[in-house]
Amino acid sequence: MSAPHRTIYPIGRSGQAWGAAEKAAWLARQQRQRCYADLVLKPLRQTLPAAAELIEYGRLDYCALGLASYPLLAVKSRVWLPERPTVLITGGVHGYETSGVLGALQFIAHDFARYAEHVNLLVLPCISPWGFETINRWNPLTLDPNRHFYADSPAQEAAAVLACVAAHAPQVALHIDLHETTDTDNSEFGPAKAARDGVAFDWHAIPDGFYLVGDNERPAPEFQRALIAAVSQVTHIALPDAQGCLIGEPLQQHGVINYAKRELGLCGGMTAAALVTTTEVYPDSPSATPAQCNAAQVATLTAGIDYLLARHAPPA
Template sequence: MTNNLENSIGTFGKKWNQAEKLKWFEQQTIKRSYQNEVISKIIQLSANFDIVEYGALPVDEKRYPLFALKSKHWRSDKKTVLVTGGVHGYETSGVQGALRFLENEALTKANNHNPTYGELFNLIVVPCVSPWGYETINRWNPKAIDPNRSFYANSSAEESANLMTFISSINTEIIVHIDLHETTDTDNTVFRPALSARDAIEQKNWNIPDGFYLVGDTLNPQEHFQRAIIKAVEKVTHIAPADESGKLIGVPLAQFGVINYAAKALGLCSGLTDAKFVTTTEVYPDSPKSDAENCILAQVAAIKGALDFIISNANHIAQ
């Protein structure tokens, strides 16, 4: 999003109207290629996964088709896992982490003898929910709507509405949903000032956590599940410590590296299903202790940690 939006669009203290949202949209520019960085990788996975085009964004339907990848050998007796990335298009490692998991891990046999994740689970991976946001490096969609606050009935965010319709059409019970995100420095320098301008509500900045953390569901926290993911990820990257108030992004810690949000009430993607095990990952790409590749590896480790937990606790979960 363009810097200093609170000064360049609208009137201080008044919510943006449609003309001002359109002005914001017209200021956005293409900064990278969805075709080259995402679609091309999806196509390369077609030998091992079914590719489903479940819609397209009306801002440019040819440029922004929406894709999911599914296990080729779908079986009703296997548990179904959903992985989503790029709900906020500017959060790069979520998109690339979802793709990397499919490329390198989903069908690879551990130690050449263990079943693969693809053999044990039905996999649904939606690597880039918001492709316009990916190309323009935006949290919002073309209507200046946050897709990750828009997972509710009759959603006005096409990204969210299309995904909800697609998941509903599969008609299967999803046991795990992992939603891949980032928390960046621009959350304070760009997004929160823009949100303040759009809604005419003061937005207080928070301390950006230096490291990886998880956001669980307040009504379904699944502490052991979250802890297993943290343990898997800390082998790859550092876990964010709480700030001096014992919080992350203004929310009290539930446990080391984990906070909880009311997923469904807030319209979050993590509240999309009724999965028993749900989490949202957050990496910090601006950390001096990390880089883009490390963030991608952390996302992959989180997915694997979640699935390994389900495998290890299969008998208990089935009861």
């Protein structure tokens, strides 16, 4: 868990929001650190279960910035029945949150087929491939995709997802969005955001452990509780700080806080699903391994679908 300290970001001037020059300077600092084609596209194509089909729902095109163009892939149930509930799984909205992507891939490889017999599944495992490759929260335009899930979104990543879901899964019963909270939120991404916006950096303690972010409008406390119980068998659950908060938000129950997802333009607010949550894994914990982080994401997904199925009345 990181300790509070004064952070001065190397781009921009204190109290002044970034202009085009500062944003270009930030982009010039970003380096490709891993390969989307090798780590995401290749496993998808090699381990796709027979019950699934791959859909290219768009391309993330940053060629005008001297960057690459990335195919955006979703995995959909090959058999899609209107009487079945629909489950939406999203990962990699923030490309640097690794277990969100790898956990979704692990679910596709090992669990998709058995759940596809009971629910309609749409999985978008890596929404922000440029962010995944450069280990970034933002896209190249210094936009956080997870604040831009709304109509006419300026973030290509969010706009493509909205179009995909509207076309393939207009009615969703369960949506789980896979994320992480990392120490770099305090060392890099928080300070960068403050510098970009010309404001002071608001440091907060990073919770050591797993937690969930529900929706203020659809809190579903019993659902959240069931997921926390399942994940607690895989990794430890974050405890609140001295003020009873996680990342500055009041605890609703063990391991759960709520956000105004629609108001904030979050991925978790994009559907009308009655059951919605966002996972937050802590990969920097000395008490958790990368394998546990991936397993925590998968445990959330399987527990969430089990919860849905236990309450979904089959057709007569």
